[in-house]
Amino acid sequence: MKTIYLDHHATTPLDPRAYKAMLPYFCDEYGNASSQTHEWGHRAADAVAVARASVAQLLGAKPEEIIFTAGSTESNNLAIKGIARLKAKQNLGNHLITTAIEHKAVLMSMKDLQEEGFELTVLQPNQHGIVTRDMVEKALRPNTILVSVMAANSEIGTIQPVQAIGELCRQKNITFHTDATQIVGKLPLDVKTSPCDLLSLSAHKFYGPKGVGALYIREGVELQPLFSGGGQEGGLRSGTLNVPGIVGMGVVARACQGEMEEEARNMRALRDWFWQEIQQRIPDAVLNGCSEQRLPGNLNVAFPRCESGAIMAELSEFALSTGSACQSGKNTPSEVLTSIGCPADLALSSVRFGLGKSTTKESLTKLADQLEKVVKRLRETAAV
Numbered sequence: 001m002k003t004i005y006l007d008h009h010a011t012t013p014l015d016p017r018a019y020k021a022m023l024p025y026f027c028d029e030y031g032n033a034s035s036q037t038h039e040w041g042h043r044a045a046d047a048v049a050v051a052r053a054s055v056a057q058l059l060g061a062k063p064e065e066i067i068f069t070a071g072s073t074e075s076n077n078l079a080i081k082g083i084a085r086l087k088a089k090q091n092l093g094n095h096l097i098t099t100a101i102e103h104k105a106v107l108m109s110m111k112d113l114q115e116e117g118f119e120l121t122v123l124q125p126n127q128h129g130i131v132t133r134d135m136v137e138k139a140l141r142p143n144t145i146l147v148s149v150m151a152a153n154s155e156i157g158t159i160q161p162v163q164a165i166g167e168l169c170r171q172k173n174i175t176f177h178t179d180a181t182q183i184v185g186k187l188p189l190d191v192k193t194s195p196c197d198l199l200s201l202s203a204h205k206f207y208g209p210k211g212v213g214a215l216y217i218r219e220g221v222e223l224q225p226l227f228s229g230g231g232q233e234g235g236l237r238s239g240t241l242n243v244p245g246i247v248g249m250g251v252v253a254r255a256c257q258g259e260m261e262e263e264a265r266n267m268r269a270l271r272d273w274f275w276q277e278i279q280q281r282i283p284d285a286v287l288n289g290c291s292e293q294r295l296p297g298n299l300n301v302a303f304p305r306c307e308s309g310a311i312m313a314e315l316s317e318f319a320l321s322t323g324s325a326c327q328s329g330k331n332t333p334s335e336v337l338t339s340i341g342c343p344a345d346l347a348l349s350s351v352r353f354g355l356g357k358s359t360t361k362e363s364l365t366k367l368a369d370q371l372e373k374v375v376k377r378l379r380e381t382a383a384v
Contacts, residue, residue, distance in 0.1 A: 008356035051250025060190035082223030156289030157298025212245030
C-alpha cells in the first residue's frame with residue numbers, strides 16, 4: 001500500500017532536476033568553494049555563485065545580499081541574535097518584539113536573548129491567527145531594536161501583513177525580520193518592494209535538499225556572527241560551504257520563478273474543493289485560522305469529539321500531521337492553536353492537511369471518503 005503524502009509544510013520531496021544537478025558535486029566536482037588555487041575550487045565557487053544569483057532573483061534581491069546557511073533555524077538564530085547583540089553593544093536599545101505563533105527557532109532565540117538581559121514582548125494573534133500592524137505599533141518602545149514576524153504560519157497557514165508591519169518598522173527605524181520559510185517558492189515575494197531587512201528561508205520547504213537555507217540581509221544591515229572560523233559568507237557564516245546542497249537550492253529557486261503562480265492557483269482550488277467536501281460530509285468540522293489570508297496548500301481542521309491521533313492512526317494510508325514537525329509526537333495542545341483561542345479539546349482534535357505538487361483530486365476524494373467513515377466510527381465508539 002503506497003502512502004499518500006500530505007505533509008508538505010514539514011518537508012517536500014526533492015525536485016528531480018535538483019537531484020540531477022547536485023550529483024556531480026558529490027563525487028566528481030568535489031572542490032571546496034573557498035579553495036582558489038586550483039580548478040576544482042574555482043568550479044565549486046562558480047556553482048555557488050550561480051545558485052546565489054538564482055536565490056537572489058527569486059527574492060528580488062542582489063546576490064551579495066544572500067548568505068547560505070544550514071537552514072531556517074540557523075538563519076533565524078543569526079538574524080535575531082546577530083542584530084540584537086550588535087545593536088545592544090552599540091547602545092541602541094534592547095527591546096525585542098515577536099509573536100506567539102512563531103517557529104521555535106524564533107521564539108527560543110528570543111528567549112535566549114531575554115536570559116541575556118534583553119526585554120521581550122510576545123504578541124498574541126487574533127482569532128484568525130493574524131498579528132496586525134496596530135498590535136505591533138502599540139508594543140513599540142523607544143528602545144525597540146527588532147521586530148520579527150513570520151510571513152506565514154506552518155500550522156494554520158495564516159499569511160501575516162508583513163508589508164504593513166515592515167513599513168511601520170522602517171518609519172520608526174527599527175530592524176524588521178521575517179521568517180519566510182513557509183512562503184518562499186509558494187507565493188511571489190519581492191524584497192525590493194517589501195520593507196524587510198532580514199528574511200529567512202530553507203530549501204527543503206520548496207522541493208530543494210535538506211540541510212541548506214539562506215538569509216537575506218538588506219544592503220547596509222550589519223550583524224554580529226554567531227560563531228568564528230574561516231570567514232566564509234562575508235565573515236557572517238564561517239564553515240565550508242555545502243556545495244551540492246547550494247546547487248540544488250539554486251535549481252529549485254530558478255524553477256519556482258516560472259512555476260509557483262500556476263501551482264498556487266491549482267493548489268488553492270484543490271484545497272477549497274477539499275474543504276467543501278469535508279463540510280458536506282462532517283458539518284461540524286471547524287476551520288482553524290483565516291479562510292482568506294492563507295497559504296494555498298494549507299488546511300487545518302478540528303473534528304470535535306475525535307482525537308487527532310486516533311484519526312491519523314485510522315488513516316494510515318495518508319501521511320498527515322497535527323502541526324509543526326518539531327512538535328510531532330507531543331500529546332499536548334498546539335501552542336499555535338491555543339494562542340488563537342482554540343479550546344484544548346478542539347486543538348487536540350485538529351489535523352493539518354498539507355497539499356503539494358503531487359496532490360491530486362483523486363487522492364483527496366479517497367481521503368474525504370475515509371475521513372467521513374473514520375470520524376463517524378470514532379464518535380460512535382466514544383459514545384458507547
